[in-house]
Amino acid sequence: MRDWIYCDGDGGDRGLVNRRTALAAGIGAAVWWMGSRTAFAQAALRPDRSDGPVMVVVFLRGGADGLNIVAPYEEENYYRLRPTLAIARPMDRGKPQGERLIDLDGFFGLNPSLAMLEAHFKEGRLGFVHACGSADATRSHFEAMGTMERGAESKPSQQLSGWIARHLNSTPDRRDPMRAVALSSVTPDSLLGNTSALTINNLEDYRLGIEGAHSIRALQALYAPGDDILSVAGRDTISVLDTLKRLDPRKYVPREGATYPDTAFGRSMKQVAFLVKGGFGLEVAALDLGGWDSHVAQGNTSGWLTNLLTELGGAVHAFLHDLGSEARRVSLVVQTEFGRTNEENSGFGTDHGRGGVMLLAGAGVEGGKVHGRWPGLTSVRRGGPGDLDVTTDYRSVLAGLVRNHLGNHNVGDVFPGARLAGSSAVKSG
Amino acid sequence: MKLSRREAIALAGTALVASGCGISEQLQTLVSQPPEPLDRNEEPGARALARAGFGHDPDSLDLVREMGVPAWLRSQTEAPETEPAWLAQRISRLDVVNFSPWELRDWPESAVVAQLQQHSILRALHTPWQLRERMVDFWSNHFNIYAKKGMGAYRKTLDDRTVVRPHVLGKYTDMLQASARSAAMLVYLDQQASTASHPNENYARELLELHSLGVDGGYTQDDVMEVARCFTGWTEERGFLRGKGGFAFDPRLHDDGEKRVLGHVIPAGGGVEDGNRVLAIVAKHPSTAKHVSGKLVRHFVGSGHPAAEEAVREAFVRSGGQTKAMLRALFDRDEFLQGPPILKRPFDFAVSATRALGIKGDGGGDFQQHLAAMGQAPFQWPMPDGYPVEAEAWTGTLLARWNFAQSLAHGRIGGTPEPKLTGTPEEVVSAVLGAPVDAPSCARVTACLGGITDLADAAALALCSPEFQYR
Numbered sequence A: 001m002r003d004w005i006y007c008d009g010d011g012g013d014r015g016l017v018n019r020r021t022a023l024a025a026g027i028g029a030a031v032w033w034m035g036s037r038t039a040f041a042q043a044a045l046r047p048d049r050s051d052g053p054v055m056v057v058v059f060l061r062g063g064a065d066g067l068n069i070v071a072p073y074e075e076e077n078y079y080r081l082r083p084t085l086a087i088a089r090p091m092d093r094g095k096p097q098g099e100r101l102i103d104l105d106g107f108f109g110l111n112p113s114l115a116m117l118e119a120h121f122k123e124g125r126l127g128f129v130h131a132c133g134s135a136d137a138t139r140s141h142f143e144a145m146g147t148m149e150r151g152a153e154s155k156p157s158q159q160l161s162g163w164i165a166r167h168l169n170s171t172p173d174r175r176d177p178m179r180a181v182a183l184s185s186v187t188p189d190s191l192l193g194n195t196s197a198l199t200i201n202n203l204e205d206y207r208l209g210i211e212g213a214h215s216i217r218a219l220q221a222l223y224a225p226g227d228d229i230l231s232v233a234g235r236d237t238i239s240v241l242d243t244l245k246r247l248d249p250r251k252y253v254p255r256e257g258a259t260y261p262d263t264a265f266g267r268s269m270k271q272v273a274f275l276v277k278g279g280f281g282l283e284v285a286a287l288d289l290g291g292w293d294s295h296v297a298q299g300n301t302s303g304w305l306t307n308l309l310t311e312l313g314g315a316v317h318a319f320l321h322d323l324g325s326e327a328r329r330v331s332l333v334v335q336t337e338f339g340r341t342n343e344e345n346s347g348f349g350t351d352h353g354r355g356g357v358m359l360l361a362g363a364g365v366e367g368g369k370v371h372g373r374w375p376g377l378t379s380v381r382r383g384g385p386g387d388l389d390v391t392t393d394y395r396s397v398l399a400g401l402v403r404n405h406l407g408n409h410n411v412g413d414v415f416p417g418a419r420l421a422g423s424s425a426v427k428s429g
Numbered sequence B: 001m002k003l004s005r006r007e008a009i010a011l012a013g014t015a016l017v018a019s020g021c022g023i024s025e026q027l028q029t030l031v032s033q034p035p036e037p038l039d040r041n042e043e044p045g046a047r048a049l050a051r052a053g054f055g056h057d058p059d060s061l062d063l064v065r066e067m068g069v070p071a072w073l074r075s076q077t078e079a080p081e082t083e084p085a086w087l088a089q090r091i092s093r094l095d096v097v098n099f100s101p102w103e104l105r106d107w108p109e110s111a112v113v114a115q116l117q118q119h120s121i122l123r124a125l126h127t128p129w130q131l132r133e134r135m136v137d138f139w140s141n142h143f144n145i146y147a148k149k150g151m152g153a154y155r156k157t158l159d160d161r162t163v164v165r166p167h168v169l170g171k172y173t174d175m176l177q178a179s180a181r182s183a184a185m186l187v188y189l190d191q192q193a194s195t196a197s198h199p200n201e202n203y204a205r206e207l208l209e210l211h212s213l214g215v216d217g218g219y220t221q222d223d224v225m226e227v228a229r230c231f232t233g234w235t236e237e238r239g240f241l242r243g244k245g246g247f248a249f250d251p252r253l254h255d256d257g258e259k260r261v262l263g264h265v266i267p268a269g270g271g272v273e274d275g276n277r278v279l280a281i282v283a284k285h286p287s288t289a290k291h292v293s294g295k296l297v298r299h300f301v302g303s304g305h306p307a308a309e310e311a312v313r314e315a316f317v318r319s320g321g322q323t324k325a326m327l328r329a330l331f332d333r334d335e336f337l338q339g340p341p342i343l344k345r346p347f348d349f350a351v352s353a354t355r356a357l358g359i360k361g362d363g364g365g366d367f368q369q370h371l372a373a374m375g376q377a378p379f380q381w382p383m384p385d386g387y388p389v390e391a392e393a394w395t396g397t398l399l400a401r402w403n404f405a406q407s408l409a410h411g412r413i414g415g416t417p418e419p420k421l422t423g424t425p426e427e428v429v430s431a432v433l434g435a436p437v438d439a440p441s442c443a444r445v446t447a448c449l450g451g452i453t454d455l456a457d458a459a460a461l462a463l464c465s466p467e468f469q470y471r
Helices: A019-024 A027-042 A076-081 A112-122 A141-149 A163-170 A213-223 A229-247 A264-278 A304-329 A394-405 B005-018 B025-031 B044-052 B058-067 B069-076 B085-091 B109-126 B130-142 B152-167 B172-180 B183-188 B202-211 B221-230 B273-284 B286-301 B306-319 B323-331 B334-338 B346-356 B365-374 B391-409 B425-433 B440-448 B455-464
Strands: A054-061 A070-072 A108-110 A126-133 A180-183 A284-290 A330-336 A356-362 B234-239 B242-249 B259-261 B264-266
Touching (some): A054 A141, A108 A112, A112 A126, A163 A284, A180 A264, A213 A229, A213 B455, A264 A284, A284 A304, A330 A394, A356 A394, B044 B069, B044 B130, B044 B286, B069 B323, B085 B109, B109 B365, B130 B152, B130 B323, B152 B242, B172 B183, B172 B202, B183 B242, B202 B273, B273 B286, B286 B306, B286 B323, B346 B391, B365 B391, B391 B455, B425 B440, B425 B455, B440 B455
Parallel strands (some): A180 A284
Antiparallel strands (some): A070 A108, A126 A356, A330 A356, B234 B242
16 A cells, blocks of 8 residues: 655655546545545645745844944944954954954944855845844843743733734735744744644654554544545645655755754754755744843953854854745845943943844845944933934834745734834835 | 445555556545545535534434434533533633632733643544634634733633633624623724823724624724723723733723714713713614625535525524524534535644544644644634635645654644544544445545555554535
């Protein structure tokens, strides 16, 4: 008996078997036929699904120091306020290349730990929005993250559901089992209020507990013939499981030259690329990278912040390269809850601030630029060092991508009350 | 096509032997027949238990058989709050049913949430008062409170036992009034931040939109703001600067001016009476009768039954908002038992699966994790509208249902014993679906099993079937 779920991929004649032949061949073949019809037609090879737009949202938890990621080297205050943490100007011949900023536009320079992203920026695939953030002024991690994940202006307690959940709920026509995936051990707040989004720490955990060829065949048979909403969903789920088994994320080989960092985050980014390329119907992926709360000894071109940036940059670079031509339907957003103080503290670190930097790459993004109105490093907060004013509402960027890239015209439901004037960082239409 | 049990078994046997070559066309047809959830063929007792409660278990099936469906349904509307001795004793070991929010304050939040969930699950699994627990589910979602907002779990323990449970089969107005004095509800909807100078409209809006009139109930934004003014000062009792979980009216925060709500003038100087006036006005509003009765009908039989909705609306009006009267009016309608089945939500699925296998589960952490993976752990819906009822909301997590079914049938859920399965695979399928072995649904599921002989595998697959996902 042919066991379709394990066989794979190359069976070129499958589509040619007609129903009558299959029936004549008996029950095994009939189940195989029903399975193949669904797996074949709906998973990897279902064109309407594998060509859809994708948005990948990475949240840097802890408040990443935007001023040392994309540094305003033309502003003297930067060097004055950060005597030990500031990174040398691009043209500073007193430092080796790896310890100088990489010039982006004559004003901002990229942290040299992110050198792998330089070409993506120069070639227009990647850009930044600076002084970007929310209206939340508590400088509390919890409040600021809650605000952004809920797509609120501030006061997250008044907006209970997450913005990705609202996007999914406002476009209920797409119901693929892998439509929204959080590669995380806990459901992020951005997905609160949607019942179908998947939260899995590792894609390898998306598997059927039912074992044995007989049981699997029985499950297929149970869901094979019905036209009710549940039978259709059952076939979709089976086809995803089948494709996962066939393509197996553990055996996934990225495109030549794409080397992901050997970390949990690197693995997650690789699994997102795998899902995009495998045609699983992925539309939104949410990932986390923690550890950005650099109050002490953050370093400038070496140290743990540098290591984190190397991990982030390495994963983004590998991801963009790995996607290859698929990058045209994938946009990547890297955000953080707030930036950090302009001035370094006595522990050679920085404290919670306001405006931060957002990284954007891929489809729908105006790359090659640092977007946003630069407010300058002059703001002073009563009783403490100043921080960067927020001049771009993070929602204008997300809303622009949700509307223009994901094609959700109900974007007002996703970001209620937001002024949805597009950000220059997002391509129109 | 109809197959007798004997034929189906014989055919299934052939399938095993034939292994794909020259199999009977009859079995072929059976396997490729779509599931017919619309073709109700459970026995009447199982059908009544699935529609009015969380499905059949061996004991409840015996009871309904003995009483007859109409008498059993009627008796269910007279359910007491109490439980049989063993269940009462099991529940009494939970701290959340014994202590006040203030006394629970040193418990970790996660432990309080887990116990709240366990309490709901234990009762739904084991109580003979199945209708009462379904109504607890209904009203807990109608007056939804998110346990993880602002320490809501602690206050929800009190809300569960003083707001929801005492009134689930009683008067709607009583529950509405209790809910308006529930610190859990007031804090969840930011009422503690509502003052004369800055009225917060959150509670006022949800009171009109969700709890009473309904979104198309004929109120305006002005009504929302006026209702918010009426409720200023309705807040949580505090002690040592901390919420104690009780209700308090703080006259210093109250706006004592005149208000106008839904055409009624509420004179100045009413104090706490302003809020009471609003509750009386909305409880009597015709839109409330329509909104609440319609939602109740859709909970039980799904949408598309305007005549049933009208009959139940009339019962609401006639009885002054008695839930018992609404339910009896619904039970008198053919739609109640014979209407097209609707998709079980995950809580219903998990509880009915456990009951169908006759398992005495404890509803503990492991069970709760499965529910969370399926998307419906109790008290975890963040928004005030309660878990969705649309089938579309629940189709993305089928894998989690299948994995739960597999773990359940094989005794791999902590705190939930392994089922004691006896008989043949066909008999196991029949026991799970609550239908005779020769009923079309059982015949189809059995045929799909192919030659599976392991009883736990058969039980798992029957629980996985599309047929079992509907009620």
